[in-house]
Amino acid sequence: MLILExxxxxxxxxxxxxxxxxxxxxxxxxxxLLIFPKSVVKLSKILKFCxxxxxxxxxxxxxxxxxxxxxxxxxxxxVIVNLSKLNKIREIDSIGxxxxxxxxxxxxxxxxxxxxxxxxFPLSLGSRGNCQIGGNISTxxxxxxxxxxGSIRQNILGLEAVLADGTIFNSLKNVxxxxxxxxxxxxxxxxxxxxxxxxxxTIKVYPLPKEKVVIWSSFANFEQVLNFYVYLTKKFNNxxxxxxxxxxxxxxxxxxxxxxxxxxxRNECYCLVEISNFQFVKNFNEFVSSSIDFNLLETDDVIIxxxxxxxxxxxxxxxxxxxxxxxxxxxxxxxxxxxxxxxxKFVFTTTKIIKKYNKSCKVINFGHLGDNNLHFNVxxxxxxxxxxxxxxxxxxxxxxxxxxxxxxxxxxxHGIGQLRRSELKIQKxxxxxxxxxxxxxxxxxxxxxxxxxxx
Ligand SMILES: Cc1cc2nc3c(=O)[nH]c(=O)nc-3n(C[C@H](O)[C@H](O)[C@H](O)COP(=O)(O)OP(=O)(O)OC[C@H]3O[C@@H](n4cnc5c(N)ncnc54)[C@H](O)[C@@H]3O)c2cc1C
Numbered sequence: 238m239l240i241l242e243x244x245x246x247x248x249x250x251x252x253x254x255x256x257x258x259x260x261x262x263x264x265x266x267x268x269x270l271l272i273f274p275k276s277v278v279k280l281s282k283i284l285k286f287c288x289x290x291x292x293x294x295x296x297x298x299x300x301x302x303x304x305x306x307x308x309x310x311x312x313x314x315x316v317i318v319n320l321s322k323l324n325k326i327r328e329i330d331s332i333g334x335x336x337x338x339x340x341x342x343x344x345x346x347x348x349x350x351x352x353x354x355x356x357x358f359p360l361s362l363g364s365r366g367n368c369q370i371g372g373n374i375s376t377x378x379x380x381x382x383x384x385x386x387g388s389i390r391q392n393i394l395g396l397e398a399v400l401a402d403g404t405i406f407n408s409l410k411n412v413x414x415x416x417x418x419x420x421x422x423x424x425x426x427x428x429x430x431x432x433x434x435x436x437x438x439t440i441k442v443y444p445l446p447k448e449k450v451v452i453w454s455s456f457a458n459f460e461q462v463l464n465f466y467v468y469l470t471k472k473f474n475n476x477x478x479x480x481x482x483x484x485x486x487x488x489x490x491x492x493x494x495x496x497x498x499x500x501x502x503r504n505e506c507y508c509l510v511e512i513s514n515f516q517f518v519k520n521f522n523e524f525v526s527s528s529i530d531f532n533l534l535e536t537d538d539v540i541i542x543x544x545x546x547x548x549x550x551x552x553x554x555x556x557x558x559x560x561x562x563x564x565x566x567x568x569x570x571x572x573x574x575x576x577x578x579x580x581x582k583f584v585f586t587t588t589k590i591i592k593k594y595n596k597s598c599k600v601i602n603f604g605h606l607g608d609n610n611l612h613f614n615v616x617x618x619x620x621x622x623x624x625x626x627x628x629x630x631x632x633x634x635x636x637x638x639x640x641x642x643x644x645x646x647x648x649x650x651h652g653i654g655q656l657r658r659s660e661l662k663i664q665k666x667x668x669x670x671x672x673x674x675x676x677x678x679x680x681x682x683x684x685x686x687x688x689x690x691x692x
Contacts, residue, residue, distance in 0.1 A: 239286040245279070245322075247271045256317050259308045260301050260364075261563065261570075264655060266309030268295070273322040277397065277405060277436045283318065284434070284685075285403030293688045294318050296430035298372025299343065301364035303570065304654030306429045307372065310689050320371050323436055326350055335394055335411050337439045340371025356442045359386040359478070363556045371435040377427030379650035381479040381511075384607035386443070388650070389426070395439035396422035400432070401681035411439045424676065429652050430687040432680040448521040449478070449513040451542040451551045454534070455504035459581045461535040462506050466577070466606065469510060472528055479511040480607030487558050487603040490616065495561035498554055502538040508606075509555050511548075558603050567620055568601075569632045571613040575645035580611065583643040590635050591615060595628070610649035637664065653691045661692070 247253070248270060257266040274280040287294050297307045297319045309315035320341035327337040331354055338347055344358075344365040351358055359382040362368060368378070374396070379388045386392065395410040408422045425433055452469075456462050462482060470477060485505050488498060512525055526541050542548045562568050575583045588600045597619040604612040615632050637660055640647055647664050648657055662670065673692050677684075 239282060241272065241283075242275070245273055245275055247273075253317075256297060256300065256319060257308060259303075259305050261303060264305035264308050265311060266295075266315065267311055267313065268309035268315050268317050270314075271317045271319060273319050275322045277323070277399060280318070280323070280399045280434060280436060281403040281405055284399055284401055287316065287685050288402050288683050291683055291685065292316055293685050295687055296320070296371075296375070296434045298341070298369035298375070299364065299367040300372075301362075301368045302372065302376060302654060303572070303651045304648070304656040306376070306652055306654030306687065306690050310655075313689075315688070318434065320369055320434070320436075323371075324369075327437065329354055329356070329442075330411060331356065333411060334442050334444075335439050336442050337395075337409065337411065337437060338370055339437050340369060340374075340435045342370050344368050344370060344373060351442055352445060355445045357445045358392075358440060358442050360389055360392070363559055370438060370440075374426055374435050374438055375428060375430050376650070376652045379605065379608065379610065381481060381605060383605060383610075384480055385475055385478045389440075390423070392441045393422065393426060393438055394441060396425055396435060397437040398425050398433040398435045401683065401686050405436075406433060409437060409439055413441075424680075427652070429654060429691050431677055431691050432686065434686075446478075446513040449511055449545070449548055450522055450525045451548045452508075452510040452512070452525070452529075453501070453540040453542075453551050454508050454510075454536050455502055455538045456506045456508070456536050458505055459584055462508055462606070463577065463581060464535060465508060468533060470607075473512050473525075476512050476514055477510060477607065478513045479509065480605070481509040481555050482602070482604060482606035482611070483507040483509070483555060483558065484600075484602040486599045486601045486616070488554075489599075490565065490601055491554065491558055491561045493561070494564040495557045496554070501540070504536075504538065509551055511552075555603070558601075562601065562614060562616075565616055567617045567625065567628075569615040569617065569629050571615075571633075571636050571640075571647075572604075572649050572651040573611055573613055573636070573640050573645050573647060574609045574649040575611060575640065575643050577606075577609055579643040579645070580606075580609070583639055583645070584611075584613075587613070587636055587639040590639075591632060594631060594635065595619075598632075604649075608649075609645075633660070640664075655690055658689075658691060 293315045295309045295315045323339045324341040362380040397409045398406045599616040601614040604610045
């Protein structure tokens with residue numbers, strides 16, 4: 238028998254409504270029970286009970302995922318297990334530079350707490366005010382600083398999780414080297430809640446950068462952007478913490494729905510580059526400006542920020558694009574990775590085929606170019622509602638066939654969830670799929686965790 242405290246669950250239809258729907262409003266589940274475990278031991282009892290009774294469970298963090306992974310399925314009675322009450326910061330180690338946090342901690346809260354200790358956890362996403370670290374780990378979140386710090390996987394030292402049968406998996410080490418056989422925590426990172434529920438992690442942190450400079454520039458074409466990338470990475474190497482790309486259509490959607498860009502020249506492509514951590518230079522802005530040979534750049538439009546306030550304004554343009562897109566009626570999103578040496582050909586060819594298919598389409602390209610990641614989102618302006626599914630299928634086919642042709646992958650950072658489940662079977666090697674299925678069976682033989690997601 239499982240006994241839950243009153244504050245550990247809810248059947249309130251209004252509350253359930255919020256937790257049954259994903260951020261984009263594309264997936265609406267029909268769960269009628271929401272559980273908020275308050276301790277790891279309680280979560281272990283809950284999963285043990287669910288496995289015995291064959292009750293399916295959806296692990297949920299901040300519910301900011303973009304592939305329908307954290308919401309229950311339609312027409313099924315999945316139980317939502319939301320981690321928001323497991324949200325303690327267990328330890329900050331300012332000698333070894335690490336932090337141990339519970340899975341339900343909000344990313345921004347962790348960042349703010351670390352700032353008080355002059356430390357930084359560089360994972361940064363537009364959703365940082367709502368997403369939880371357990372959700373970040375289970376999606377192997379990327380964000381804007383991967384070019385320097387890697388995705389979250391590269392920063393996890395230890396992990397604690399509860400497995401489907403209630404076993405508490407404890408690999409919560411605070412050491413940088415650990416060669417003690419198979420590194421089991423790597424399987425849980427990026428597993429999107431199908432292998433276990435992440436309850437705590439020990440994560441690497443870094444000294445808070447003293448200064449940051451943002452460079453905003455615009456270009457006439459993609460080739461020039463890539464030249465700029467090569468030039469800057471040679472010049473500044475690992476001082477570059479972000480390299481973001483936006484095409485003209487991203488800026489148009491931003492201005493139509495969210496904010497106006499002030500005093501910025503118009504062009505075909507834009508880049509936002511952040512350089513930081515050069516602690517020995519007194520005047521960082523001057524150092525950056527004087528290091529750039531403006532004659533070599535194929536643009537006359539480069540803005541170098543002079544204050545933290547200017548940094549924020551420029552970042553706000555980039556980070557508001559997903560919010561602006563959300564206001565459009567019909568967008569078909571793609572979060573893809575393409576090798577940089579093929580990315581220009583990919584964008585040109587795929588856009589051309591899409592425009593041929595439907596003249597009213599606009600291709601909104603933006604993303605973390607420095608780590609091959611492009612959000613290739615297709616905005617459809619003219620359509621009849623009963624043709625939406627057909628249009629989505631055709632556009633996806635065009636994009637994904639070209640992703641394969643140019644050596645890319647169909648998900649760079651958002652994961653598979655419900656959205657990319659069928660495409661995964663087409664794109665991933667059959668031998669890998671077979672092993673994934675075997676691992677799933679080993680961890681969760683009764684298939685109670687996030688059924689209908691990923692595989
Ligand atoms: C505006 C905006 C910007 C974004 N930008 C980025 C970006 O730059 N980079 C990026 O990578 N993502 C981005 N995302 C996507 C999303 O924020 C990330 O995937 C994030 O890591 C999800 O965290 P969450 O807590 O919201 O997880 P949820 O959405 O709640 O869950 C995501 C998946 O993880 C599982 N899960 C959640 N918590 C746990 C847990 N404790 N244990 C096991 N499984 C769990 C869920 O079942 C689900 O499959 C963005 C989203 C938005 C809305």
